Amino acid sequence: MAKNKTVYICQECGYESPKWMGRCPGCQQWNTLVEEAIRPAAPGLRQGSGPVSMPSRLTEVVLEEEPRIKTGMTELNRVLGGGVVPASLTLVGGDPGIGKSTLLLQTSDQLARGGHRVLYISGEESVRQTKMRATRLGVTSDALYVLAETDIGQIERQIEQVNPEIMIIDSIQTIYNSQLSSAPGSISQVKECTAYLLRLAKQQGIAVFIVGHVTKNGALAGPRTLEHMVDTVLYFEGERHHTFRILRAVKNRFGSTNEMGVFEMKEGGLVEVANPSEIFLQERAKGAAGSAVTASMEGTRPLLVEVQALVTPTSFGNPRRMAAGLDNHRIALLMAVLEKRVGLLLQNQDAYINVAGGVKLDEPAVDLAVAISIASSFNNRPTKVTDAFVGEVGLTGEVRRVSRIDQRINEASKLGFSRIFVPSKNLGGWSVPDGVSVIGVDSLAQAIQLALGTEREAAPEPDFFPSDF
Numbered sequence: 001m002a003k004n005k006t007v008y009i010c011q012e013c014g015y016e017s018p019k020w021m022g023r024c025p026g027c028q029q030w031n032t033l034v035e036e037a038i039r040p041a042a043p044g045l046r047q048g049s050g051p052v053s054m055p056s057r058l059t060e061v062v063l064e065e066e067p068r069i070k071t072g073m074t075e076l077n078r079v080l081g082g083g084v085v086p087a088s089l090t091l092v093g094g095d096p097g098i099g100k101s102t103l104l105l106q107t108s109d110q111l112a113r114g115g116h117r118v119l120y121i122s123g124e125e126s127v128r129q130t131k132m133r134a135t136r137l138g139v140t141s142d143a144l145y146v147l148a149e150t151d152i153g154q155i156e157r158q159i160e161q162v163n164p165e166i167m168i169i170d171s172i173q174t175i176y177n178s179q180l181s182s183a184p185g186s187i188s189q190v191k192e193c194t195a196y197l198l199r200l201a202k203q204q205g206i207a208v209f210i211v212g213h214v215t216k217n218g219a220l221a222g223p224r225t226l227e228h229m230v231d232t233v234l235y236f237e238g239e240r241h242h243t244f245r246i247l248r249a250v251k252n253r254f255g256s257t258n259e260m261g262v263f264e265m266k267e268g269g270l271v272e273v274a275n276p277s278e279i280f281l282q283e284r285a286k287g288a289a290g291s292a293v294t295a296s297m298e299g300t301r302p303l304l305v306e307v308q309a310l311v312t313p314t315s316f317g318n319p320r321r322m323a324a325g326l327d328n329h330r331i332a333l334l335m336a337v338l339e340k341r342v343g344l345l346l347q348n349q350d351a352y353i354n355v356a357g358g359v360k361l362d363e364p365a366v367d368l369a370v371a372i373s374i375a376s377s378f379n380n381r382p383t384k385v386t387d388a389f390v391g392e393v394g395l396t397g398e399v400r401r402v403s404r405i406d407q408r409i410n411e412a413s414k415l416g417f418s419r420i421f422v423p424s425k426n427l428g429g430w431s432v433p434d435g436v437s438v439i440g441v442d443s444l445a446q447a448i449q450l451a452l453g454t455e456r457e458a459a460p461e462p463d464f465f466p467s468d469f
Helices: 074-080 100-113 127-137 152-162 187-204 225-229 276-281 328-342 364-379 405-414 444-452
Strands: 005-010 033-038 089-094 118-122 144-148 166-170 207-212 232-237 244-252 260-266 269-272 291-298 301-313 321-324 349-355 387-389 419-423 437-441
Touching: 005 187, 074 244, 074 260, 089 100, 089 187, 089 225, 100 118, 100 127, 100 144, 100 166, 100 207, 100 269, 118 127, 118 152, 127 144, 144 152, 152 187, 187 207, 187 225, 260 276, 276 301, 291 364, 291 405, 301 364, 301 405, 321 328, 328 349, 328 364, 328 444, 349 364, 364 387, 364 444, 387 444, 405 419, 419 444, 437 444
Parallel strands: 089 207, 089 232, 118 144, 118 166, 166 207, 291 387, 321 349, 387 419, 419 437
Antiparallel strands: 005 033, 232 244, 244 260, 260 269, 291 301, 301 349
16 A cells, blocks of 8 residues: 655645745745645546547647627626636636625526526535525526535536536635545645536536635635636625725636726625726816826726825835835836926825725826826826826836727717827827817826926936046
């Protein structure tokens, strides 16, 4: 009989070590190495029982378009790339209590109402507890089956009886394989159970959704191989004190990873937000300095959001730079450009930047709005309510062109913005909506002068260089 081997596996990153260490060399986390026994493979689930695959010539493969299964949520369909792909494995992650189970239970009911057989497997709730939540959400479909089970072997038997088209696992950290000695939720159990669900999805054509927990840093719990195995990775995020929830795709083999779906959490469950731009701008204060509106592209959807800035003299030796929804390094870069190229003395000023509504912006096209909001707060001069700003700012102070400028301007025009500042290189080649004045700017100093009516002289260049001495 083969002797069992013992290794220590990090529960955060999956690093393996032959001995215990207080700090993981892989992720630098403390007290995350857990002892697990590795036994030789035994007959059963690890062997696989599907048909044997044979190699085929790529030129002889017949390409047929996979029919996507439409859910009742347009936002979810957009993020998935058009709908649920049969025989796909999708991982949904998010903070505890953000609404992952609510989203999947509502989606299960909509798919079941559409004539698809759905199996909802809950490892965290009993059948009665799931029924209580379903009653609150108005889930009443007869084609929706509910199972409270954590053993992957028992789940396999129930799948053979129900023969579902779509299956939901809530959550993968509670599912275990009895042939492994490690505890449920460990690295070995998560990898083994996910690999089994992947084979099940591909062999039987079942679309599988699995819920994954996240760590305190916001990353999916478990090894990175978990994200590599699945076809699609969705993040469900939002602030606890906000009712809005945002669904993003960070990996999608069947669609774009730039799409975003917006939902609002209400008493009866999640409700789609058809026009998120209007929602994010409805509480904007009029005549307040430090506010600027920009049009950001989230996949194929233009999204208008408000960027707020508060610049105030610092009380410390080193000024503070804090940002919510934006990259801190990008904020420091833009403030350096404002000081060097525009002449704003910001080296003794604290700066706090916020994107209203809890949205996260990561594209350079919002640079101009961020810089305008900082200059507006510093000079205490508000921008006009009907102004919007789109453009990337370079290190020399120039405003560079951005993509899809026509879609951004059309969205701004729908919401009543009449004056839009864009890079000069983006002018021409498209039609301007009626009632909208598009102003092309070449530099950040020019944009500040036109938007705020103020301009400071740029810092003079030195007349000497160290090489002269």
